[in-house]
Amino acid sequence: MIDLSHLRGDFPLLEREINGYPLTYLDSASTTQKPVQVIDAVDTYYRTINANVHRGAYTLAAEATDAYESSRAKVADFIGASHANEVVFTRGTTTAINFIAYGWGLNNLGEGDKVLLTVMEHHANVVPWQIISRYTGCSLEYLSIDDGFEVDLTTLDDILDERVKVIAVSGMSNVTGALGPVTALVEAAKAVGAIVVVDAAQLVPHVPTDVSQLGADFVAFSAHKMLGPTGIGALWGKPDLLERMEPTEGGGEMISDVQLYESRWAPVPHKFEAGTPPIAQAVGFGAAVDYLSKVGMADVRDHEQAITRYALDRLADIPDLTVYGPPDVERRGGAVSFQLADIHAHDIATILDQYGIAVRAGHHCAKPLMRHLDVPATARASFYVYNTTEDVDTLYDGLIEARTVFGLT
Amino acid sequence: MIDLSHLRGDFPLLEREINGYPLTYLDSASTTQKPVQVIDAVDTYYRTINANVHRGAYTLAAEATDAYESSRAKVADFIGASHANEVVFTRGTTTAINFIAYGWGLNNLGEGDKVLLTVMEHHANVVPWQIISRYTGCSLEYLSIDDGFEVDLTTLDDILDERVKVIAVSGMSNVTGALGPVTALVEAAKAVGAIVVVDAAQLVPHVPTDVSQLGADFVAFSAHKMLGPTGIGALWGKPDLLERMEPTEGGGEMISDVQLYESRWAPVPHKFEAGTPPIAQAVGFGAAVDYLSKVGMADVRDHEQAITRYALDRLADIPDLTVYGPPDVERRGGAVSFQLADIHAHDIATILDQYGIAVRAGHHCAKPLMRHLDVPATARASFYVYNTTEDVDTLYDGLIEARTVFGLT
Amino acid sequence: MTSLDELYREVILDHYRNPRRRGSLSGPHVHAEGQNPSCGDEFFLDLAVEDGVITDLAISGQGCSISQASGSMMADNIVGKRISDVREITRKFKIMMSIEDGDNPVDPERPGSVLGDLESLQGVRKFPVRIKCADLAWTTLEDALDQTTE
Amino acid sequence: MTSLDELYREVILDHYRNPRRRGSLSGPHVHAEGQNPSCGDEFFLDLAVEDGVITDLAISGQGCSISQASGSMMADNIVGKRISDVREITRKFKIMMSIEDGDNPVDPERPGSVLGDLESLQGVRKFPVRIKCADLAWTTLEDALDQTTE
Numbered sequence A, B: 001m002i003d004l005s006h007l008r009g010d011f012p013l014l015e016r017e018i019n020g021y022p023l024t025y026l027d028s029a030s031t032t033q034k035p036v037q038v039i040d041a042v043d044t045y046y047r048t049i050n051a052n053v054h055r056g057a058y059t060l061a062a063e064a065t066d067a068y069e070s071s072r073a074k075v076a077d078f079i080g081a082s083h084a085n086e087v088v089f090t091r092g093t094t095t096a097i098n099f100i101a102y103g104w105g106l107n108n109l110g111e112g113d114k115v116l117l118t119v120m121e122h123h124a125n126v127v128p129w130q131i132i133s134r135y136t137g138c139s140l141e142y143l144s145i146d147d148g149f150e151v152d153l154t155t156l157d158d159i160l161d162e163r164v165k166v167i168a169v170s171g172m173s174n175v176t177g178a179l180g181p182v183t184a185l186v187e188a189a190k191a192v193g194a195i196v197v198v199d200a201a202q203l204v205p206h207v208p209t210d211v212s213q214l215g216a217d218f219v220a221f222s223a224h225k226m227l228g229p230t231g232i233g234a235l236w237g238k239p240d241l242l243e244r245m246e247p248t249e250g251g252g253e254m255i256s257d258v259q260l261y262e263s264r265w266a267p268v269p270h271k272f273e274a275g276t277p278p279i280a281q282a283v284g285f286g287a288a289v290d291y292l293s294k295v296g297m298a299d300v301r302d303h304e305q306a307i308t309r310y311a312l313d314r315l316a317d318i319p320d321l322t323v324y325g326p327p328d329v330e331r332r333g334g335a336v337s338f339q340l341a342d343i344h345a346h347d348i349a350t351i352l353d354q355y356g357i358a359v360r361a362g363h364h365c366a367k368p369l370m371r372h373l374d375v376p377a378t379a380r381a382s383f384y385v386y387n388t389t390e391d392v393d394t395l396y397d398g399l400i401e402a403r404t405v406f407g408l409t
Numbered sequence C, D: 001m002t003s004l005d006e007l008y009r010e011v012i013l014d015h016y017r018n019p020r021r022r023g024s025l026s027g028p029h030v031h032a033e034g035q036n037p038s039c040g041d042e043f044f045l046d047l048a049v050e051d052g053v054i055t056d057l058a059i060s061g062q063g064c065s066i067s068q069a070s071g072s073m074m075a076d077n078i079v080g081k082r083i084s085d086v087r088e089i090t091r092k093f094k095i096m097m098s099i100e101d102g103d104n105p106v107d108p109e110r111p112g113s114v115l116g117d118l119e120s121l122q123g124v125r126k127f128p129v130r131i132k133c134a135d136l137a138w139t140t141l142e143d144a145l146d147q148t149t150e
């Protein structure tokens, strides 16, 4: 197992005590902690460069613009985009997917058209399409999940036809950790001329991702899930699609001309960035991908696979514990959802919290999947670069304690 | 004149040197500098509290949620809202207005309906309505600007009828500094049952604003223009309107239930906050309004009026200099646009920058207004709490120098 | 006793595992639904009222031990009581849980004398994020009561 | 000389104040438009070409001294020249301005010998945000030239 324990010192928050115990942070699928390199980048930006971008002929504004645009280049580079202009900064994954749903969907979908989703999608990749289906009359179709917690492709042939205009799929489930069948769906989409949208909120932070190889048309992800600040994310799109897509938000900076009754848009990517962008956050995002690049995404993935394997093994030793997710760490990431005996997930989270262990409990913004799994809620531990096998051991001890509190022996 | 010079020490960036001169920052209408109190609030959040909000049963998540929601309460309080839930956090003014245009407009506007704007609007309050008019078939109408650079209300009676469903007006022009005729337009709207949207990007930061008195239905503003972080702003709305308005963005956290084909929304304000919100930025926003409250908005306004008066007086001494904006500081704020002889605004900005003076040059995202004024661009100096009359003197000297560079004597 | 033991008292786990009055009513009744979107807890209530007295009730839905136990204890506590008395119990419960302001009505000398088993929920107060779990059943009840008087 | 004096040389101010070949063409010509959205500069070009030679051109639009002077000097420099030569001038100009890579073609011993008045724009290089002002006319010219060969 790759040893990344030297990284822990970069994360000030991991030094916190919670309820008298050192914090064991196991909720990185929700949001990650930030290294000093990111925190300081934001801080330094405000102290030394802060100005609005793109609009200024003075030195500070030029420096701010450089900082902002060079972060765009870093993020583009990180995901293998061929050009910085293929990356649009958004508020996060959710906004990125809404931008596609509105900008592309409102203008290209209609009665009879279909959007194909999977049952394991996060609400961020469900609700925008529901909204657009209400406005356009298009309908939604779903691929189900098989017994191995992976997307069931056996019904694909039945569903797939020329009316499918969009296939939107998660690169990795934030509940089960299962990788999404992106490659298969890209093939399927090609056959019918659909576009493929990848919700990569859990993919880009955890698995080396090269958009030039992936075959998808749009890829959305969030900085805060990959060591970066809150308030920013990215939408990568194929150049010709970004070119043709309408902007969702209108405002300053996204126009080349505004007349009273009509306007012309600025070139990509600026036409999608109306108003003052999250500038300091972009700078922090750049620092985050610098950090991850230095660690190396292959090592990040290796580390997480090892820790996930270790976690799955240890959890298997706990009586009455069910894991919802693929057993094979080649086919999954480090989000591990589980149920312990009859203890409600919320109670598990409370008990663990008493020992300083932070896990998520609930529907994880994936209610369709929870219904499919027939559980109202699960507890979820999820890992990132700073987690260690000791964290897993602490989790194990906490779960044994939860059994005791609930009178199970 | 109220002396706020003791505040300058709170703003680290003001200590910068630019081209060998101390920075004279005169671009606060574009974005303001940040006091250490705000910078540190963001920093401390990442170092000690960082977790995702609303979804966690563990201590950190509860603390993060508290921090986020207490910032909402602070912002609500700052603008006189009766309840924190009347404040929706958005990415900024632009996103806030787009949320109204889509959420209210797409669902309430149609062929024959009219949206009434003014010629002095920022693109953020023009382009969203153009987009919605394209989707819904509604049309746009404009009130013009009179010779005193204020909104011309003489044509209001001709335009106003029951088909006017929205009146959207800037509380203060970012070009001329002119205050918008909000009160008159609120009255007009009442007569025909229209809603009133106030673009308060320049109003809330500079003029004591009490939404409970204003009479508007929606008020939008940005944190970064009032000492706060980039990446966040607020939409205030009347409770019943927020209740009835559809969300624009769909995703996590804004739902109470998601089924495969339909969803139910969470209560206001959360139904408008899809996905992970700008949490650290909200915390910084809270610190910014704390700071402004401590200074006192009445004093902020007094200070700016004094400095604007001083600036208008000094600029009047410069030959061939034209100011575009009302002369009476009771009727305006501190954004002072001007043209000097035949020197293009961009050249003015470059020359001033050589002396460390930061002013904006261009169309200020207000092309319709520039066309109306028949100028391709203006230079603009704008003031905030940290500016002094010495800054104005430095500007004066810089402009005299610009004349020399351009061979005018 | 640790805070955890105080939170998960045996009587609470008993109500969680053996919830009273689960099901639905077939006779005339009002129906109310409560949800806790942040954790997904659901609480559905059928309430039969005759002449201002709660004659029957049935509970469905699902959730954590605290929300389910709170509902089950509530059921035990209100059937057969007048609406006005039930409103008073609700008030006392909410004060005990620091949801509403007031002096804690519980008598520490005589545990259970004021609100019965419900008093065992006091341990939740040390867990602020869980208070809304304890409250879910009661907010739903208030909704149901409001319907009966409409 | 200060950087400002180098930027705003007299010859530049002269071209700014007395721009050459303003107006539009009435005979056969191609038209191209360039814009600099960040500052609002506009540059419109009418270009008449016969047998591979630029026979006439006319400029309209507005903008800062640098963008207007650059366009005016360009006009002076290219009328009567073959398209291939004009492309070469464009290339040299862009290299001189560090917009494209290459060895600066200008001969410091003999100012003006390579690109004429245009060489006075070298002072812009010290002002990176203004380089696109100097470039606007040339990008628009390239657009127009591309149209003639289509």
Ligand SMILES: Cc1ncc(COP(=O)(O)O)c(C=O)c1O
Residues within 6 Å of the ligand: A252, A274, A275, A276, A277, B029, B030, B092, B093, B094, B095, B122, B124, B125, B170, B172, B173, B174, B199, B201, B202, B222, B233, B365
């Ligand atoms: C009057 C006015 N409205 C709207 C905006 C847009 O604000 P933001 O860019 O923060 O969305 C601005 C600032 O640029 C403004 O001055």
Ligand SMILES: Cc1ncc(COP(=O)(O)O)c(C=O)c1O
Residues within 6 Å of the ligand: A029, A030, A092, A093, A094, A095, A122, A124, A125, A170, A172, A173, A174, A199, A201, A202, A222, A233, A365, B252, B274, B275, B276, B277
């Ligand atoms: C798979 C997946 N998609 C989308 C999202 C939404 O991301 P955000 O909340 O940053 O917009 C998340 C995170 O919550 C996620 O895990």
